[in-house]
Amino acid sequence: MITTFTGPMHSGKSETMIRRYKKIYNKDSILVFKPRVDTRDMGYISSKGSKKTVEAICINRLEEILPHVTEDITNIFIDEIQFMGGSVKVLLELSIIEDIDIYCAGLNMTSEQEPFGIMPQILAISDKIINNYSSCNVCGRKAMYTYYDGSQKKESDVLVGDDGYKSLCRRCLKRTLTKTGDNRLTLSL
Numbered sequence: 001m002i003t004t005f006t007g008p009m010h011s012g013k014s015e016t017m018i019r020r021y022k023k024i025y026n027k028d029s030i031l032v033f034k035p036r037v038d039t040r041d042m043g044y045i046s047s048k049g050s051k052k053t054v055e056a057i058c059i060n061r062l063e064e065i066l067p068h069v070t071e072d073i074t075n076i077f078i079d080e081i082q083f084m085g086g087s088v089k090v091l092l093e094l095s096i097i098e099d100i101d102i103y104c105a106g107l108n109m110t111s112e113q114e115p116f117g118i119m120p121q122i123l124a125i126s127d128k129i130i131n132n133y134s135s136c137n138v139c140g141r142k143a144m145y146t147y148y149d150g151s152q153k154k155e156s157d158v159l160v161g162d163d164g165y166k167s168l169c170r171r172c173l174k175r176t177l178t179k180t181g182d183n184r185l186t187l188s189l
């Protein structure tokens with residue numbers, strides 16, 4: 001079975017996944033992966049607001065999971081999966097043929113409100129999707145969107161790290177876009 005925790009930044013995706021990890025008694029049955037591109041804490045998965053950390057194998061592509069899988073493995077955790085390359089068929093094979101439980105955590109959308117990398121495919125193959133919310137940095141309501149305030153020059157989908165990123169609700173995102181003259185979500189018909 002494939003379970004995916006998604007949502008905007010600061011919505012506790014990694015924390016929810018770590019909580020699931022902690023509940024599994026036999027840690028030798030678990031493999032944990034994270035993308036090498038995320039250099040925040042190489043080799044560890046951590047969540048803000050909590051001291052919980054879990055050791056992780058750093059990989060670039062989903063195919064790199066396969067050599068690590070032995071017959072003792074029944075659980076696989078993958079954090080920041082939006083940054084992964086490779087084919088999601090790897091996860092389908094591990095889930096269906098090998099009967100391994102797979103837990104993924106990743107951002108569903110970029111701070112430009114575009115579907116993030118491999119995430120549409122990850123969400124398509126997931127048996128269960130848990131969509132987390134964060135708290136709007138402006139008004140405190142439920143926030144579904146990550147917004148980048150442009151305080152640093154941004155060259156890829158997401159700068160690694162948290163600087164300049166805000167969580168916003170629909171209303172505050174709309175207000176921010178209107179105020180800055182940003183028409184990214186306006187369709188020209």
Ligand SMILES: [Zn+2]
Nearest residue numbers: 136139169172
């Ligand atoms: Zn708001």
